[in-house]
Amino acid sequence: MDFELSEENRIFREAIRNFATKEIAPLVDESEETGNFPTQLFRMMGEQGFLCPRYPLELGGGGGDKITDCIMVEELTRISAGICSGILVQSGLATQPIYKYGSEEQKKRFLVPAIRGEKIGAFGLTEPDSGSDAASIKTRAVKDGDGYILNGTKIFITNGPICDYVVAVAYTDPSKRGVGINLFIVEKGTPGFSVARKLHKVGNWAAETGELIFEDCRVPAENMIGEREGGGFEQIADTLISGRITYGARCTGTAQAAYELTMKYAAERIQFGQPIIKYQNTKFKLAEIATNIEIMRTFTYRIAWEYDQGRNVRKEAAMVKLFSAETLQKILSDTMQIHGGYGYMMEYPIQRFWRDGRLFTITEGTSEIQRLVIAKEIGC
Ligand SMILES: Cc1cc2nc3c(=O)[nH]c(=O)nc-3n(C[C@H](O)[C@H](O)[C@H](O)COP(=O)(O)OP(=O)(O)OC[C@H]3O[C@@H](n4cnc5c(N)ncnc54)[C@H](O)[C@@H]3O)c2cc1C
Structure with a gap:
């Protein structure tokens, strides 16, 4: 049994701790006061391979593993849980489905820019009436020619107000409860996609959390993650x-x-x-x-x-x-x-x-x- 961190992990811990102390700590007070996420961090961290440390180097990641990911999150949270919220959504929920199940085109258009910090991602599953019971979501994606029309509301979405894209969860076949679900990448600026409001929270003030609306929002079929309906x-x-x-x-x-x-x-x-x-x-x-x-x-x-x-x-x-x-x-x-x-x-x-x-x-x-x-x- 070996419980030691690897040499790479130890070097990474020192580097991310220095970065968090020097570059993130001075931003915390203002970010907490204004409730605005310091978005410049995405690019700064992306350039150094800190943003999504477990993705391969050829995609712009840090070439690390899940342990590296945990080190990054532990060190950032020590400084600010709110700032870390925005970063960990980027390094996890908003990118992992594209990394593991996305097409080459989706990786090029969304994953690589997200890993580099050039695009900010969000993940939208929760709805006003569907939290723990995720299978009860009401957001629908109806096939229409070479696209899907999305209708629904997502709530409590971290990075929602600042995102360039959201990985949104919707039913393509509501008759198959829990199974007829798919994930769609919806870009900011897509007609019918809007941020209804930024939410005020008890804590994690530096993270921006919002309510998102899809109203007859047409998403190209190539933005569905995975090859078949019902894979979500x-x-x-x-x-x-x-x-x-x-x-x-x-x-x-x-x-x-x-x-x-x-x-x-x-x-x-x-x-x-x-x-x-x-x-x-x-x-x-x-x-x-x-x-x-x-x-x-x-x-x-x-x-x-x-x-x-x-x-x-x-x-x-x-x-x-x-x-x-x-x-x-x-x-x-x-x-x-x-x-x-x-x-x-x-x-x-x-x-x-x-x-x-x-x-x-x-x-x-x-x-x-x-x-x-x-x-x-x-x-x-
Ligand atoms: C700050 C913040 C950020 C968030 N960020 C995101 C995000 O980025 N993307 C996203 O999709 N969601 C996000 N969420 C949503 C979050 O994942 C949900 O709040 C969570 O899943 C719980 O759902 P709910 O709030 O609707 O509570 P509910 O599901 O309504 O639960 C209320 C209470 O009932 C209990 N309960 C429910 N069902 C059962 C059961 N079967 N047995 C026993 N007890 C039960 C729960 O444990 C809880 O105590 C965020 C939430 C917050 C507050």
Whole structure:
């Protein structure tokens, strides 16, 4: 057994950590205040192979693996979960279906520019009345000559307000519930495609999240991902497995940031004549947090490694997401508690991680949905 990161992975971790500290950290406050994503990051990261590090070099990626992807997400989330949201949609949900199932033409027109940061991608599955029950989506794609006419509404779409294209999920055959689904690449500027509104969120303010509308939106047939009608279900399932592993890294990065802030605060805050870190209650909480971060990180990277070996990790990916997101909630609550009243003030950074991390039991499959997936996989 070898739990060491490879030489390449270690070099990558150092490089992305330096980049995040020097180039991303100074952008966080303004981005959080304005709610505008610093879109220049897409090109900056794309040029250095940081944006989509696991795609092959010949496509403009970093030539890495799923572990590299997790390292990127962990390091970025340590600085800003909101900024990382926009980046990880680009490196995962908005590109993986094209990378794995797209035509050569789609790769040339959308994937390569997305990997280089020249085009911003989004992924639209969720609808106002269809979240966990994704098979109940109402968006329809009706064949019309050499194209499809899309009608429907997508909500909570990360990068939606700033995207150049969205990978939108629609029924081509609604009589086949859950199966008659396809993914379509819809470009900004296509008549009938619009951003209805940008949404205001509890956290992850730096990420732009929106509601998208397709109204008699005509999409050329060559923008459908995959060769046959009804192939979308498998594409979504595959994309979500990868995303759930990345989620472990997202939770680990958030937990690490909250832990570091709290170690520092607890060492500096004096009450009853000594730093609060001296009290057993604080020490025990921090010891438990440090332990849980190790478990989250080890579990995430082990399953990323298994994914890289081409193994079926449907169950394990759901376990990574469930365990990491739920454990993170306790960590965030404890780190906030150790900060006392100052932690509840907006001028202290712990509140940002506390708000941002609250999201993680909800998106890309709630904790309840992960439990359902795991229960099914273990034969319940
Ligand atoms: C900030 C943000 C960004 C997002 N980004 C994207 C994006 O880029 N693209 C995209 O497509 N979507 C995105 N989403 C949507 C996200 O994936 C959904 O919010 C999530 O899947 C849950 O769906 P829902 O919000 O409709 O909740 P619901 O499905 O309505 O669930 C509400 C509650 O009921 C529970 N529940 C539902 N069904 C069951 C069941 N069978 N058994 C037990 N409990 C159940 C849920 O676990 C949850 O606690 C985003 C959401 C947010 C908040």
